Amino acid sequence: MEFTPACSVIAPRDVRYGHQDHSRQLLRKSRRGTLVRLHKARYVETGQWQNLDQGDRHLLAMKAVASAARECAPLFSRESAALLWRLPIGVLPETVQVNIPPGSGQRSHGLVRRRLFPCLEDGGDLIEGLSVTGKIQTAVELTISQSFPWAIAAMDRLLGDGAKVEEVRVAILRMPTRPGPRKPSMVLELASAQSMSVGESISRANINLAGLPAPSLQRCFLDGHGLIGFTDFYWEEFGLVGEFDGRMKYRKDEYLRGRDPAEVVIAEKEREDRLRALGLKVTRWTWETAISSEKLRAHLLQAGLRPVGSSQNRRSR
The missing domain is CATH 3.40.960.10 (VSR Endonuclease)
Incomplete structure:
Protein backbone atom coordinates (compact mmCIF):
# COMPACT_ATOMS: atom_id res chain seq x y z
CA MET A 1 0.00 0.00 0.00
CA GLU A 2 1.38 3.40 -0.99
CA PHE A 3 0.35 6.30 1.20
CA THR A 4 -0.56 9.75 -0.12
CA PRO A 5 2.21 12.10 1.08
CA ALA A 6 0.58 15.45 0.27
CA CYS A 7 -2.12 15.39 2.96
CA SER A 8 -1.31 16.86 6.36
CA VAL A 9 -3.05 17.34 9.69
CA ILE A 10 -4.03 20.94 10.47
CA ALA A 11 -3.71 21.99 14.12
CA PRO A 12 -4.44 25.40 15.73
CA ARG A 13 -0.71 26.14 15.92
CA ASP A 14 -0.44 25.74 12.14
CA VAL A 15 -2.77 28.63 11.22
CA ARG A 16 -2.44 32.39 11.55
CA TYR A 17 -5.50 34.53 12.28
CA GLY A 18 -3.91 37.42 14.15
CA HIS A 19 -5.00 37.35 17.80
CA GLN A 20 -8.15 35.33 17.17
CA ASP A 21 -8.86 31.95 18.72
CA HIS A 22 -7.45 29.53 16.17
CA SER A 23 -9.42 26.57 17.50
CA ARG A 24 -12.70 28.42 16.98
CA GLN A 25 -11.72 29.42 13.46
CA LEU A 26 -10.94 25.82 12.54
CA LEU A 27 -14.18 24.63 14.13
CA ARG A 28 -16.16 27.14 12.06
CA LYS A 29 -14.44 25.91 8.89
CA SER A 30 -15.37 22.33 9.74
CA ARG A 31 -19.00 23.35 10.29
CA ARG A 32 -18.98 25.05 6.90
CA GLY A 33 -17.65 21.81 5.38
CA THR A 34 -14.24 23.03 4.22
CA LEU A 35 -12.43 21.03 6.92
CA VAL A 36 -12.99 17.54 8.34
CA ARG A 37 -12.42 17.17 12.09
CA LEU A 38 -10.28 14.17 12.94
CA HIS A 39 -9.40 14.37 16.63
CA LYS A 40 -9.12 17.10 19.31
CA ALA A 41 -8.87 20.22 17.14
CA ARG A 42 -7.00 18.34 14.43
CA TYR A 43 -8.40 18.71 10.93
CA VAL A 44 -7.76 17.96 7.27
CA GLU A 45 -8.98 19.77 4.19
CA THR A 46 -12.24 18.24 2.96
CA GLY A 47 -11.10 17.99 -0.65
CA GLN A 48 -8.01 16.04 0.36
CA TRP A 49 -9.97 13.78 2.70
CA GLN A 50 -12.47 12.82 0.01
CA ASN A 51 -9.66 11.69 -2.30
CA LEU A 52 -8.09 9.34 0.25
CA ASP A 53 -8.67 5.60 0.46
CA GLN A 54 -9.39 3.86 3.76
CA GLY A 55 -5.74 3.17 4.52
CA ASP A 56 -4.66 6.77 3.96
CA ARG A 57 -7.53 8.04 6.10
CA HIS A 58 -6.52 5.73 8.92
CA LEU A 59 -2.91 6.89 8.66
CA LEU A 60 -3.97 10.53 8.79
CA ALA A 61 -6.12 9.76 11.85
CA MET A 62 -3.05 8.21 13.51
CA LYS A 63 -1.07 11.39 12.78
CA ALA A 64 -3.88 13.48 14.28
CA VAL A 65 -3.84 11.40 17.47
CA ALA A 66 -0.05 11.67 17.71
CA SER A 67 -0.18 15.42 17.10
CA ALA A 68 -2.70 15.93 19.90
CA ALA A 69 -0.79 13.84 22.47
CA ARG A 70 0.23 16.05 25.41
CA GLU A 71 2.79 13.78 27.05
CA CYS A 72 4.42 10.64 25.65
CA ALA A 73 3.82 9.64 22.04
CA PRO A 74 1.10 7.01 21.60
CA LEU A 75 2.26 3.49 20.77
CA PHE A 76 0.17 2.40 17.81
CA SER A 77 -0.63 -1.31 17.65
CA ARG A 78 -2.65 -4.04 15.93
CA GLU A 79 -4.25 -2.91 12.65
CA SER A 80 -2.86 0.63 12.97
CA ALA A 81 0.70 -0.65 13.30
CA ALA A 82 0.09 -3.34 10.65
CA LEU A 83 -0.82 -0.61 8.18
CA LEU A 84 2.69 0.84 8.49
CA TRP A 85 4.38 -2.56 8.55
CA ARG A 86 2.52 -3.49 5.33
CA LEU A 87 1.03 -6.58 6.94
CA PRO A 88 -2.22 -7.86 5.40
CA ILE A 89 -5.38 -6.64 7.12
CA GLY A 90 -8.84 -8.05 6.52
CA VAL A 91 -10.88 -5.44 8.38
CA LEU A 92 -9.40 -2.03 9.20
CA PRO A 93 -11.26 -0.59 12.21
CA GLU A 94 -12.52 2.98 12.26
CA THR A 95 -10.76 3.60 15.57
CA VAL A 96 -7.01 4.04 15.91
CA GLN A 97 -5.42 1.21 17.92
CA VAL A 98 -3.07 2.17 20.77
CA ASN A 99 -1.35 0.06 23.43
CA ILE A 100 -0.93 1.59 26.90
CA PRO A 101 1.31 0.57 29.82
CA PRO A 102 -0.10 -0.62 33.18
CA GLY A 103 -1.15 2.19 35.51
CA SER A 104 -1.40 4.84 32.80
CA GLY A 105 -5.03 5.59 33.63
CA GLN A 106 -5.78 6.26 29.97
CA ARG A 107 -9.04 5.08 28.46
CA SER A 108 -10.54 4.57 25.03
CA HIS A 109 -12.31 7.66 23.79
CA GLY A 110 -13.67 8.81 20.45
CA LEU A 111 -11.22 7.98 17.70
CA VAL A 112 -8.78 6.13 19.98
CA ARG A 113 -9.12 2.50 21.11
CA ARG A 114 -6.64 1.90 23.93
CA ARG A 115 -5.65 -1.55 25.21
CA LEU A 116 -3.55 -2.59 28.18
CA PHE A 117 -1.05 -4.92 26.53
CA PRO A 118 2.54 -5.79 27.47
CA CYS A 119 5.54 -5.45 25.20
CA LEU A 120 6.15 -8.86 23.62
CA GLU A 121 9.51 -7.95 22.11
CA ASP A 122 12.28 -5.47 22.84
CA GLY A 123 11.03 -1.94 22.17
CA GLY A 124 8.93 -0.42 19.42
CA ASP A 125 9.77 1.19 16.10
CA LEU A 126 9.36 4.57 14.44
CA ILE A 127 7.74 4.56 11.00
CA GLU A 128 6.68 7.74 9.19
CA GLY A 129 7.28 9.60 12.46
CA LEU A 130 4.85 7.38 14.38
CA SER A 131 5.72 5.01 17.21
CA VAL A 132 4.46 1.48 16.52
CA THR A 133 4.75 -1.93 18.12
CA GLY A 134 7.50 -4.11 16.65
CA LYS A 135 6.70 -6.14 13.57
CA ILE A 136 6.54 -9.46 15.44
CA GLN A 137 4.28 -8.10 18.19
CA THR A 138 2.04 -6.46 15.58
CA ALA A 139 1.58 -9.76 13.72
CA VAL A 140 0.94 -11.64 16.97
CA GLU A 141 -1.71 -9.12 18.05
CA LEU A 142 -3.33 -9.34 14.61
CA THR A 143 -3.87 -13.06 15.18
CA ILE A 144 -6.14 -12.03 18.08
CA SER A 145 -8.13 -9.25 16.43
CA GLN A 146 -8.44 -10.57 12.86
CA SER A 147 -10.28 -13.61 11.53
CA PHE A 148 -8.32 -16.86 11.20
CA PRO A 149 -7.64 -16.55 7.43
CA TRP A 150 -6.34 -13.00 7.77
CA ALA A 151 -4.31 -13.97 10.84
CA ILE A 152 -2.63 -16.64 8.70
CA ALA A 153 -2.00 -14.07 5.95
CA ALA A 154 -0.31 -11.70 8.41
CA MET A 155 1.85 -14.44 9.91
CA ASP A 156 2.79 -15.76 6.47
CA ARG A 157 3.95 -12.28 5.48
CA LEU A 158 5.92 -11.91 8.73
CA LEU A 159 7.78 -15.19 8.14
CA GLY A 160 8.22 -14.40 4.47
CA ASP A 161 9.85 -11.09 5.43
CA GLY A 162 12.48 -12.96 7.44
CA ALA A 163 11.15 -13.33 10.98
CA LYS A 164 12.26 -16.54 12.68
CA VAL A 165 9.67 -18.96 14.03
CA GLU A 166 11.47 -19.14 17.39
CA GLU A 167 11.40 -15.34 17.72
CA VAL A 168 7.65 -15.34 17.16
CA ARG A 169 7.17 -18.23 19.57
CA VAL A 170 9.04 -16.33 22.31
CA ALA A 171 6.79 -13.30 21.77
CA ILE A 172 3.68 -15.50 21.98
CA LEU A 173 4.86 -17.02 25.27
CA ARG A 174 5.13 -13.51 26.72
CA MET A 175 1.44 -12.90 26.18
CA PRO A 176 -0.83 -12.41 29.21
CA THR A 177 -3.23 -15.15 30.28
CA ARG A 178 -6.00 -13.26 28.53
CA PRO A 179 -6.40 -13.42 25.57
CA GLY A 180 -3.77 -16.13 25.90
CA PRO A 181 -1.39 -17.75 23.41
CA ARG A 182 -3.72 -20.47 22.04
CA LYS A 183 -4.88 -18.83 18.81
CA PRO A 184 -1.51 -17.18 18.00
CA SER A 185 0.21 -20.55 18.54
CA MET A 186 -2.24 -22.30 16.19
CA VAL A 187 -1.69 -19.62 13.56
CA LEU A 188 2.09 -19.89 13.85
CA GLU A 189 1.88 -23.68 13.51
CA LEU A 190 0.08 -23.34 10.17
CA ALA A 191 1.95 -20.29 8.86
CA SER A 192 4.50 -20.61 6.06
CA ALA A 193 7.15 -18.36 4.58
CA GLN A 194 6.50 -20.10 1.24
CA SER A 195 3.20 -18.34 0.68
CA MET A 196 3.64 -15.94 -2.21
CA SER A 197 0.50 -13.83 -1.90
Missing part, protein backbone atom coordinates in the same frame (compact mmCIF):
# COMPACT_ATOMS: atom_id res chain seq x y z
CA VAL A 198 -2.35 -12.90 0.42
CA GLY A 199 -4.71 -14.89 -1.81
CA GLU A 200 -2.62 -18.02 -1.34
CA SER A 201 -2.56 -17.51 2.44
CA ILE A 202 -6.32 -16.97 2.64
CA SER A 203 -6.86 -20.04 0.46
CA ARG A 204 -4.65 -22.23 2.64
CA ALA A 205 -6.41 -21.09 5.82
CA ASN A 206 -9.82 -21.86 4.34
CA ILE A 207 -8.59 -25.24 3.08
CA ASN A 208 -7.76 -25.99 6.73
CA LEU A 209 -11.13 -24.70 7.97
CA ALA A 210 -12.88 -26.81 5.35
CA GLY A 211 -11.34 -29.98 6.77
CA LEU A 212 -9.35 -30.72 3.60
CA PRO A 213 -5.80 -32.12 3.42
CA ALA A 214 -2.94 -29.64 3.67
CA PRO A 215 -1.23 -29.11 0.31
CA SER A 216 2.46 -28.90 -0.48
CA LEU A 217 3.49 -25.35 -1.39
CA GLN A 218 5.60 -24.14 -4.29
CA ARG A 219 6.24 -27.61 -5.74
CA CYS A 220 8.60 -27.50 -8.72
CA PHE A 221 7.68 -29.46 -11.87
CA LEU A 222 9.81 -30.40 -14.88
CA ASP A 223 9.07 -32.12 -18.18
CA GLY A 224 11.04 -33.09 -21.27
CA HIS A 225 11.29 -29.43 -22.28
CA GLY A 226 12.71 -28.33 -18.94
CA LEU A 227 11.26 -26.28 -16.09
CA ILE A 228 7.49 -25.87 -16.03
CA GLY A 229 7.45 -23.81 -12.86
CA PHE A 230 6.29 -23.79 -9.26
CA THR A 231 2.68 -24.47 -8.35
CA ASP A 232 0.78 -22.69 -5.57
CA PHE A 233 -0.65 -25.92 -4.12
CA TYR A 234 -0.10 -29.61 -4.77
CA TRP A 235 -1.79 -32.69 -3.33
CA GLU A 236 0.45 -35.57 -4.38
CA GLU A 237 -1.91 -38.35 -3.24
CA PHE A 238 -4.63 -36.94 -5.49
CA GLY A 239 -2.40 -35.86 -8.36
CA LEU A 240 -4.01 -32.43 -8.02
CA VAL A 241 -2.49 -29.00 -8.60
CA GLY A 242 -4.28 -25.95 -7.24
CA GLU A 243 -3.66 -22.38 -8.38
CA PHE A 244 -4.95 -19.16 -6.88
CA ASP A 245 -5.70 -16.98 -9.88
CA GLY A 246 -5.30 -13.44 -8.60
CA ARG A 247 -6.08 -10.61 -10.99
CA MET A 248 -2.91 -8.72 -10.05
CA LYS A 249 -0.80 -11.01 -12.25
CA TYR A 250 -2.64 -9.54 -15.24
CA ARG A 251 -2.26 -5.93 -14.11
CA LYS A 252 0.91 -5.21 -12.13
CA ASP A 253 4.24 -4.67 -13.88
CA GLU A 254 6.06 -6.96 -11.44
CA TYR A 255 3.95 -9.86 -12.72
CA LEU A 256 3.64 -8.78 -16.35
CA ARG A 257 7.42 -8.30 -16.76
CA GLY A 258 7.03 -6.30 -19.94
CA ARG A 259 4.32 -8.56 -21.39
CA ASP A 260 0.76 -7.56 -22.10
CA PRO A 261 -2.05 -9.36 -20.22
CA ALA A 262 -2.93 -11.51 -23.25
CA GLU A 263 0.61 -12.90 -23.36
CA VAL A 264 0.41 -13.76 -19.66
CA VAL A 265 -2.89 -15.61 -20.18
CA ILE A 266 -1.39 -17.62 -23.07
CA ALA A 267 1.73 -18.46 -21.01
CA GLU A 268 -0.47 -19.67 -18.13
CA LYS A 269 -2.48 -21.84 -20.51
CA GLU A 270 0.68 -23.41 -21.97
CA ARG A 271 2.04 -24.02 -18.48
CA GLU A 272 -1.22 -25.69 -17.43
CA ASP A 273 -1.19 -27.90 -20.56
CA ARG A 274 2.32 -29.10 -19.70
CA LEU A 275 1.21 -29.98 -16.15
CA ARG A 276 -1.77 -31.93 -17.49
CA ALA A 277 0.56 -33.77 -19.88
CA LEU A 278 2.33 -35.14 -16.78
CA GLY A 279 -0.95 -36.76 -15.76
CA LEU A 280 -1.86 -34.08 -13.23
CA LYS A 281 -5.24 -32.47 -12.69
CA VAL A 282 -5.17 -28.69 -12.46
CA THR A 283 -7.82 -26.50 -10.86
CA ARG A 284 -7.94 -22.74 -10.47
CA TRP A 285 -9.95 -20.40 -8.28
CA THR A 286 -10.29 -16.66 -7.82
CA TRP A 287 -10.55 -14.36 -4.83
CA GLU A 288 -14.32 -14.78 -4.58
CA THR A 289 -13.84 -18.51 -3.95
CA ALA A 290 -10.70 -18.18 -1.84
CA ILE A 291 -12.36 -16.05 0.85
CA SER A 292 -15.13 -18.57 1.50
CA SER A 293 -14.27 -21.92 3.11
CA GLU A 294 -17.61 -23.32 1.88
CA LYS A 295 -17.08 -22.27 -1.74
CA LEU A 296 -13.45 -23.38 -1.73
CA ARG A 297 -14.39 -26.74 -0.20
CA ALA A 298 -17.06 -27.34 -2.87
CA HIS A 299 -14.63 -26.29 -5.60
CA LEU A 300 -11.86 -28.63 -4.45
CA LEU A 301 -14.18 -31.57 -3.82
CA GLN A 302 -15.42 -31.21 -7.39
CA ALA A 303 -11.78 -31.20 -8.53
CA GLY A 304 -11.19 -34.55 -6.82
CA LEU A 305 -9.87 -33.68 -3.37
CA ARG A 306 -11.29 -35.55 -0.38
CA PRO A 307 -11.65 -34.50 3.28
CA VAL A 308 -9.08 -35.44 5.91
CA GLY A 309 -9.87 -38.91 7.28
CA SER A 310 -12.12 -39.98 4.39
CA SER A 311 -11.93 -43.62 3.28
CA GLN A 312 -10.43 -42.69 -0.10
CA ASN A 313 -7.84 -40.52 1.60
CA ARG A 314 -6.88 -43.36 3.94
CA ARG A 315 -6.60 -45.85 1.04
CA SER A 316 -4.34 -43.47 -0.85
CA ARG A 317 -1.89 -43.59 2.02
Whole structure:
Protein backbone atom coordinates (compact mmCIF):
# COMPACT_ATOMS: atom_id res chain seq x y z
CA MET A 1 0.00 0.00 0.00
CA GLU A 2 1.38 3.40 -0.99
CA PHE A 3 0.35 6.30 1.20
CA THR A 4 -0.56 9.75 -0.12
CA PRO A 5 2.21 12.10 1.08
CA ALA A 6 0.58 15.45 0.27
CA CYS A 7 -2.12 15.39 2.96
CA SER A 8 -1.31 16.86 6.36
CA VAL A 9 -3.05 17.34 9.69
CA ILE A 10 -4.03 20.94 10.47
CA ALA A 11 -3.71 21.99 14.12
CA PRO A 12 -4.44 25.40 15.73
CA ARG A 13 -0.71 26.14 15.92
CA ASP A 14 -0.44 25.74 12.14
CA VAL A 15 -2.77 28.63 11.22
CA ARG A 16 -2.44 32.39 11.55
CA TYR A 17 -5.50 34.53 12.28
CA GLY A 18 -3.91 37.42 14.15
CA HIS A 19 -5.00 37.35 17.80
CA GLN A 20 -8.15 35.33 17.17
CA ASP A 21 -8.86 31.95 18.72
CA HIS A 22 -7.45 29.53 16.17
CA SER A 23 -9.42 26.57 17.50
CA ARG A 24 -12.70 28.42 16.98
CA GLN A 25 -11.72 29.42 13.46
CA LEU A 26 -10.94 25.82 12.54
CA LEU A 27 -14.18 24.63 14.13
CA ARG A 28 -16.16 27.14 12.06
CA LYS A 29 -14.44 25.91 8.89
CA SER A 30 -15.37 22.33 9.74
CA ARG A 31 -19.00 23.35 10.29
CA ARG A 32 -18.98 25.05 6.90
CA GLY A 33 -17.65 21.81 5.38
CA THR A 34 -14.24 23.03 4.22
CA LEU A 35 -12.43 21.03 6.92
CA VAL A 36 -12.99 17.54 8.34
CA ARG A 37 -12.42 17.17 12.09
CA LEU A 38 -10.28 14.17 12.94
CA HIS A 39 -9.40 14.37 16.63
CA LYS A 40 -9.12 17.10 19.31
CA ALA A 41 -8.87 20.22 17.14
CA ARG A 42 -7.00 18.34 14.43
CA TYR A 43 -8.40 18.71 10.93
CA VAL A 44 -7.76 17.96 7.27
CA GLU A 45 -8.98 19.77 4.19
CA THR A 46 -12.24 18.24 2.96
CA GLY A 47 -11.10 17.99 -0.65
CA GLN A 48 -8.01 16.04 0.36
CA TRP A 49 -9.97 13.78 2.70
CA GLN A 50 -12.47 12.82 0.01
CA ASN A 51 -9.66 11.69 -2.30
CA LEU A 52 -8.09 9.34 0.25
CA ASP A 53 -8.67 5.60 0.46
CA GLN A 54 -9.39 3.86 3.76
CA GLY A 55 -5.74 3.17 4.52
CA ASP A 56 -4.66 6.77 3.96
CA ARG A 57 -7.53 8.04 6.10
CA HIS A 58 -6.52 5.73 8.92
CA LEU A 59 -2.91 6.89 8.66
CA LEU A 60 -3.97 10.53 8.79
CA ALA A 61 -6.12 9.76 11.85
CA MET A 62 -3.05 8.21 13.51
CA LYS A 63 -1.07 11.39 12.78
CA ALA A 64 -3.88 13.48 14.28
CA VAL A 65 -3.84 11.40 17.47
CA ALA A 66 -0.05 11.67 17.71
CA SER A 67 -0.18 15.42 17.10
CA ALA A 68 -2.70 15.93 19.90
CA ALA A 69 -0.79 13.84 22.47
CA ARG A 70 0.23 16.05 25.41
CA GLU A 71 2.79 13.78 27.05
CA CYS A 72 4.42 10.64 25.65
CA ALA A 73 3.82 9.64 22.04
CA PRO A 74 1.10 7.01 21.60
CA LEU A 75 2.26 3.49 20.77
CA PHE A 76 0.17 2.40 17.81
CA SER A 77 -0.63 -1.31 17.65
CA ARG A 78 -2.65 -4.04 15.93
CA GLU A 79 -4.25 -2.91 12.65
CA SER A 80 -2.86 0.63 12.97
CA ALA A 81 0.70 -0.65 13.30
CA ALA A 82 0.09 -3.34 10.65
CA LEU A 83 -0.82 -0.61 8.18
CA LEU A 84 2.69 0.84 8.49
CA TRP A 85 4.38 -2.56 8.55
CA ARG A 86 2.52 -3.49 5.33
CA LEU A 87 1.03 -6.58 6.94
CA PRO A 88 -2.22 -7.86 5.40
CA ILE A 89 -5.38 -6.64 7.12
CA GLY A 90 -8.84 -8.05 6.52
CA VAL A 91 -10.88 -5.44 8.38
CA LEU A 92 -9.40 -2.03 9.20
CA PRO A 93 -11.26 -0.59 12.21
CA GLU A 94 -12.52 2.98 12.26
CA THR A 95 -10.76 3.60 15.57
CA VAL A 96 -7.01 4.04 15.91
CA GLN A 97 -5.42 1.21 17.92
CA VAL A 98 -3.07 2.17 20.77
CA ASN A 99 -1.35 0.06 23.43
CA ILE A 100 -0.93 1.59 26.90
CA PRO A 101 1.31 0.57 29.82
CA PRO A 102 -0.10 -0.62 33.18
CA GLY A 103 -1.15 2.19 35.51
CA SER A 104 -1.40 4.84 32.80
CA GLY A 105 -5.03 5.59 33.63
CA GLN A 106 -5.78 6.26 29.97
CA ARG A 107 -9.04 5.08 28.46
CA SER A 108 -10.54 4.57 25.03
CA HIS A 109 -12.31 7.66 23.79
CA GLY A 110 -13.67 8.81 20.45
CA LEU A 111 -11.22 7.98 17.70
CA VAL A 112 -8.78 6.13 19.98
CA ARG A 113 -9.12 2.50 21.11
CA ARG A 114 -6.64 1.90 23.93
CA ARG A 115 -5.65 -1.55 25.21
CA LEU A 116 -3.55 -2.59 28.18
CA PHE A 117 -1.05 -4.92 26.53
CA PRO A 118 2.54 -5.79 27.47
CA CYS A 119 5.54 -5.45 25.20
CA LEU A 120 6.15 -8.86 23.62
CA GLU A 121 9.51 -7.95 22.11
CA ASP A 122 12.28 -5.47 22.84
CA GLY A 123 11.03 -1.94 22.17
CA GLY A 124 8.93 -0.42 19.42
CA ASP A 125 9.77 1.19 16.10
CA LEU A 126 9.36 4.57 14.44
CA ILE A 127 7.74 4.56 11.00
CA GLU A 128 6.68 7.74 9.19
CA GLY A 129 7.28 9.60 12.46
CA LEU A 130 4.85 7.38 14.38
CA SER A 131 5.72 5.01 17.21
CA VAL A 132 4.46 1.48 16.52
CA THR A 133 4.75 -1.93 18.12
CA GLY A 134 7.50 -4.11 16.65
CA LYS A 135 6.70 -6.14 13.57
CA ILE A 136 6.54 -9.46 15.44
CA GLN A 137 4.28 -8.10 18.19
CA THR A 138 2.04 -6.46 15.58
CA ALA A 139 1.58 -9.76 13.72
CA VAL A 140 0.94 -11.64 16.97
CA GLU A 141 -1.71 -9.12 18.05
CA LEU A 142 -3.33 -9.34 14.61
CA THR A 143 -3.87 -13.06 15.18
CA ILE A 144 -6.14 -12.03 18.08
CA SER A 145 -8.13 -9.25 16.43
CA GLN A 146 -8.44 -10.57 12.86
CA SER A 147 -10.28 -13.61 11.53
CA PHE A 148 -8.32 -16.86 11.20
CA PRO A 149 -7.64 -16.55 7.43
CA TRP A 150 -6.34 -13.00 7.77
CA ALA A 151 -4.31 -13.97 10.84
CA ILE A 152 -2.63 -16.64 8.70
CA ALA A 153 -2.00 -14.07 5.95
CA ALA A 154 -0.31 -11.70 8.41
CA MET A 155 1.85 -14.44 9.91
CA ASP A 156 2.79 -15.76 6.47
CA ARG A 157 3.95 -12.28 5.48
CA LEU A 158 5.92 -11.91 8.73
CA LEU A 159 7.78 -15.19 8.14
CA GLY A 160 8.22 -14.40 4.47
CA ASP A 161 9.85 -11.09 5.43
CA GLY A 162 12.48 -12.96 7.44
CA ALA A 163 11.15 -13.33 10.98
CA LYS A 164 12.26 -16.54 12.68
CA VAL A 165 9.67 -18.96 14.03
CA GLU A 166 11.47 -19.14 17.39
CA GLU A 167 11.40 -15.34 17.72
CA VAL A 168 7.65 -15.34 17.16
CA ARG A 169 7.17 -18.23 19.57
CA VAL A 170 9.04 -16.33 22.31
CA ALA A 171 6.79 -13.30 21.77
CA ILE A 172 3.68 -15.50 21.98
CA LEU A 173 4.86 -17.02 25.27
CA ARG A 174 5.13 -13.51 26.72
CA MET A 175 1.44 -12.90 26.18
CA PRO A 176 -0.83 -12.41 29.21
CA THR A 177 -3.23 -15.15 30.28
CA ARG A 178 -6.00 -13.26 28.53
CA PRO A 179 -6.40 -13.42 25.57
CA GLY A 180 -3.77 -16.13 25.90
CA PRO A 181 -1.39 -17.75 23.41
CA ARG A 182 -3.72 -20.47 22.04
CA LYS A 183 -4.88 -18.83 18.81
CA PRO A 184 -1.51 -17.18 18.00
CA SER A 185 0.21 -20.55 18.54
CA MET A 186 -2.24 -22.30 16.19
CA VAL A 187 -1.69 -19.62 13.56
CA LEU A 188 2.09 -19.89 13.85
CA GLU A 189 1.88 -23.68 13.51
CA LEU A 190 0.08 -23.34 10.17
CA ALA A 191 1.95 -20.29 8.86
CA SER A 192 4.50 -20.61 6.06
CA ALA A 193 7.15 -18.36 4.58
CA GLN A 194 6.50 -20.10 1.24
CA SER A 195 3.20 -18.34 0.68
CA MET A 196 3.64 -15.94 -2.21
CA SER A 197 0.50 -13.83 -1.90
CA VAL A 198 -2.35 -12.90 0.42
CA GLY A 199 -4.71 -14.89 -1.81
CA GLU A 200 -2.62 -18.02 -1.34
CA SER A 201 -2.56 -17.51 2.44
CA ILE A 202 -6.32 -16.97 2.64
CA SER A 203 -6.86 -20.04 0.46
CA ARG A 204 -4.65 -22.23 2.64
CA ALA A 205 -6.41 -21.09 5.82
CA ASN A 206 -9.82 -21.86 4.34
CA ILE A 207 -8.59 -25.24 3.08
CA ASN A 208 -7.76 -25.99 6.73
CA LEU A 209 -11.13 -24.70 7.97
CA ALA A 210 -12.88 -26.81 5.35
CA GLY A 211 -11.34 -29.98 6.77
CA LEU A 212 -9.35 -30.72 3.60
CA PRO A 213 -5.80 -32.12 3.42
CA ALA A 214 -2.94 -29.64 3.67
CA PRO A 215 -1.23 -29.11 0.31
CA SER A 216 2.46 -28.90 -0.48
CA LEU A 217 3.49 -25.35 -1.39
CA GLN A 218 5.60 -24.14 -4.29
CA ARG A 219 6.24 -27.61 -5.74
CA CYS A 220 8.60 -27.50 -8.72
CA PHE A 221 7.68 -29.46 -11.87
CA LEU A 222 9.81 -30.40 -14.88
CA ASP A 223 9.07 -32.12 -18.18
CA GLY A 224 11.04 -33.09 -21.27
CA HIS A 225 11.29 -29.43 -22.28
CA GLY A 226 12.71 -28.33 -18.94
CA LEU A 227 11.26 -26.28 -16.09
CA ILE A 228 7.49 -25.87 -16.03
CA GLY A 229 7.45 -23.81 -12.86
CA PHE A 230 6.29 -23.79 -9.26
CA THR A 231 2.68 -24.47 -8.35
CA ASP A 232 0.78 -22.69 -5.57
CA PHE A 233 -0.65 -25.92 -4.12
CA TYR A 234 -0.10 -29.61 -4.77
CA TRP A 235 -1.79 -32.69 -3.33
CA GLU A 236 0.45 -35.57 -4.38
CA GLU A 237 -1.91 -38.35 -3.24
CA PHE A 238 -4.63 -36.94 -5.49
CA GLY A 239 -2.40 -35.86 -8.36
CA LEU A 240 -4.01 -32.43 -8.02
CA VAL A 241 -2.49 -29.00 -8.60
CA GLY A 242 -4.28 -25.95 -7.24
CA GLU A 243 -3.66 -22.38 -8.38
CA PHE A 244 -4.95 -19.16 -6.88
CA ASP A 245 -5.70 -16.98 -9.88
CA GLY A 246 -5.30 -13.44 -8.60
CA ARG A 247 -6.08 -10.61 -10.99
CA MET A 248 -2.91 -8.72 -10.05
CA LYS A 249 -0.80 -11.01 -12.25
CA TYR A 250 -2.64 -9.54 -15.24
CA ARG A 251 -2.26 -5.93 -14.11
CA LYS A 252 0.91 -5.21 -12.13
CA ASP A 253 4.24 -4.67 -13.88
CA GLU A 254 6.06 -6.96 -11.44
CA TYR A 255 3.95 -9.86 -12.72
CA LEU A 256 3.64 -8.78 -16.35
CA ARG A 257 7.42 -8.30 -16.76
CA GLY A 258 7.03 -6.30 -19.94
CA ARG A 259 4.32 -8.56 -21.39
CA ASP A 260 0.76 -7.56 -22.10
CA PRO A 261 -2.05 -9.36 -20.22
CA ALA A 262 -2.93 -11.51 -23.25
CA GLU A 263 0.61 -12.90 -23.36
CA VAL A 264 0.41 -13.76 -19.66
CA VAL A 265 -2.89 -15.61 -20.18
CA ILE A 266 -1.39 -17.62 -23.07
CA ALA A 267 1.73 -18.46 -21.01
CA GLU A 268 -0.47 -19.67 -18.13
CA LYS A 269 -2.48 -21.84 -20.51
CA GLU A 270 0.68 -23.41 -21.97
CA ARG A 271 2.04 -24.02 -18.48
CA GLU A 272 -1.22 -25.69 -17.43
CA ASP A 273 -1.19 -27.90 -20.56
CA ARG A 274 2.32 -29.10 -19.70
CA LEU A 275 1.21 -29.98 -16.15
CA ARG A 276 -1.77 -31.93 -17.49
CA ALA A 277 0.56 -33.77 -19.88
CA LEU A 278 2.33 -35.14 -16.78
CA GLY A 279 -0.95 -36.76 -15.76
CA LEU A 280 -1.86 -34.08 -13.23
CA LYS A 281 -5.24 -32.47 -12.69
CA VAL A 282 -5.17 -28.69 -12.46
CA THR A 283 -7.82 -26.50 -10.86
CA ARG A 284 -7.94 -22.74 -10.47
CA TRP A 285 -9.95 -20.40 -8.28
CA THR A 286 -10.29 -16.66 -7.82
CA TRP A 287 -10.55 -14.36 -4.83
CA GLU A 288 -14.32 -14.78 -4.58
CA THR A 289 -13.84 -18.51 -3.95
CA ALA A 290 -10.70 -18.18 -1.84
CA ILE A 291 -12.36 -16.05 0.85
CA SER A 292 -15.13 -18.57 1.50
CA SER A 293 -14.27 -21.92 3.11
CA GLU A 294 -17.61 -23.32 1.88
CA LYS A 295 -17.08 -22.27 -1.74
CA LEU A 296 -13.45 -23.38 -1.73
CA ARG A 297 -14.39 -26.74 -0.20
CA ALA A 298 -17.06 -27.34 -2.87
CA HIS A 299 -14.63 -26.29 -5.60
CA LEU A 300 -11.86 -28.63 -4.45
CA LEU A 301 -14.18 -31.57 -3.82
CA GLN A 302 -15.42 -31.21 -7.39
CA ALA A 303 -11.78 -31.20 -8.53
CA GLY A 304 -11.19 -34.55 -6.82
CA LEU A 305 -9.87 -33.68 -3.37
CA ARG A 306 -11.29 -35.55 -0.38
CA PRO A 307 -11.65 -34.50 3.28
CA VAL A 308 -9.08 -35.44 5.91
CA GLY A 309 -9.87 -38.91 7.28
CA SER A 310 -12.12 -39.98 4.39
CA SER A 311 -11.93 -43.62 3.28
CA GLN A 312 -10.43 -42.69 -0.10
CA ASN A 313 -7.84 -40.52 1.60
CA ARG A 314 -6.88 -43.36 3.94
CA ARG A 315 -6.60 -45.85 1.04
CA SER A 316 -4.34 -43.47 -0.85
CA ARG A 317 -1.89 -43.59 2.02
